[in-house]
Amino acid sequence: STIAKPHAPEPRSYCLDGREVDLLHYIYGRPDIKELRNNPQKVLAAIDEYHTNHNMLMNIGGVKGAYITGLISEHKPSTMVELGGYIGYSAILFGDAIRANGGKKFLSLEKNPEMAAVSSQLIDLAGLRDVVRVLVGSSDKLLVELVRERKEIDQIEMLFLDHWQELYLPDLWLLEDMGVLAQDKSLLVADNVIMPGAPRYLEWVKATPAQKRAIVKKLNVHPLKPNPNLVYDTHVPQFQTDWGKDGLAITKIVGEEVV
Ligand code: SAM
Known part of the structure; x- marks a missing residue:
């Protein structure tokens, strides 16, 4: 089977239906808006309130x-680096922690780009403009x-995979090919590996090199390497979680086999 070029997923029914722009109206319409400025934790609490009382959002x-x-x-x-920013919840939480x-x-x-516009506003409100950069694409x-053209990244330190699950493995393979995953340095954190699940990604990050060589032989991975x-x-x-039982896949690079 082919994995390198997954089809563009359908928009999820539980999101991307206007609720994300509605969230902005909700936040900026709050009587305590001035207290939210430059306060990441209060911005996150306001997003949580919207999620609980109005519409569910697919935040971490x-x-x-x-x-x-x-x-x-x-x-x-x-x-x-995070793959999949949505309305900026994880960017605010992790940007503040960074x-x-x-x-x-x-x-x-x-x-x-609509989600990027929403997240940029909330990141700005939280006072994290100097730390968090939203890239659209x-x-x-x-x-x-970032790696090959602008040479802004030569090694992945910590990566959060949280876009669509079928893209986790092709994007990991791309990073493997570009040689930016380093032993004892890079840490990969993938969300939603139980619900909705990322079976092919999980199989890969849990496999031994010998098992992975067998997977590559079996699959059509072109043009990825x-x-x-x-x-x-x-x-x-x-x-x-609010959505049910879920898991994170936490992956360290502990070596490289010479074959
Ligand atoms: N990380 C966010 C948080 O916890 O607050 C949630 C991210 S949400 C689960 C997934 C996001 O990935 C959506 O906003 C979607 O537009 C984005 N996305 C989907 N495919 C993408 C791709 N190929 N590259 C970048 N983002 C993508």
């Missing part, structure tokens, strides 16, 4: 979010631009 949310901010305090990346831990940059890659094209020789160590902590 508090439970998984707190686990990932714990990883940020442990790893202290100078730069963190800044608190001495980091410099959080790059939020978002394909939908599809993750694969933007990653190539995965590196099956990287040795990954993955664990999947599970959480109860």
Whole structure:
């Protein structure tokens, strides 16, 4: 089967239906709007209130979010990249944590320009304009631009995969091909690996190099060039979220086999 070029997914019915712009009206219409300025935690609390009382939003949310901010305090990346920014919840939460831990940059890659416009407003409101940058475009094209063309990234320190699950594996293969995943340095965090699930990504990050070489032989991966020789160590902590049971795949690069 072919995996390298997944079809563009249909818009999800539970989002992208106008509620994200409605969120902006809700936030800016709040009587306490002045208290939200330059206060990331209050902006996040206001988004949570909208999610609970008005329309559900596909944000990382508090439970998984707190686990990932714990990883940020442990790893202290100078730069963190996310694939899929939506309305900016994770960008505000993680951008604030990056800044608190001495980091410099959080790059939020978002394909939908309307979502990028909403998140940019909220990031600005939270006072994180100097830390968080929203880049509009599809993750694969933007990653190539950041690594190969602008040479802004030479190594991934911490990556948050949270766009559509069928894109996790092709984007990981792209990063493997560009040689930006480094042993004992890069940390990959993938959301929603239980619900809705990312079986092909999970299979890859849990496989041994020998198993991955077999997968590459079996699949048509063209035009991507995965590196099956990287040795990954993955664990999947599970959480109860507003949407049900879910997990994060946390992957470290622990070596590279020479074949
Ligand atoms: N990370 C966000 C948070 O926790 O607040 C939630 C992200 S939401 C689950 C997924 C987002 O990925 C959507 O806004 C969608 O437009 C975006 N997306 C889908 N395909 C993409 C692609 N190829 N490149 C970048 N973003 C993409």
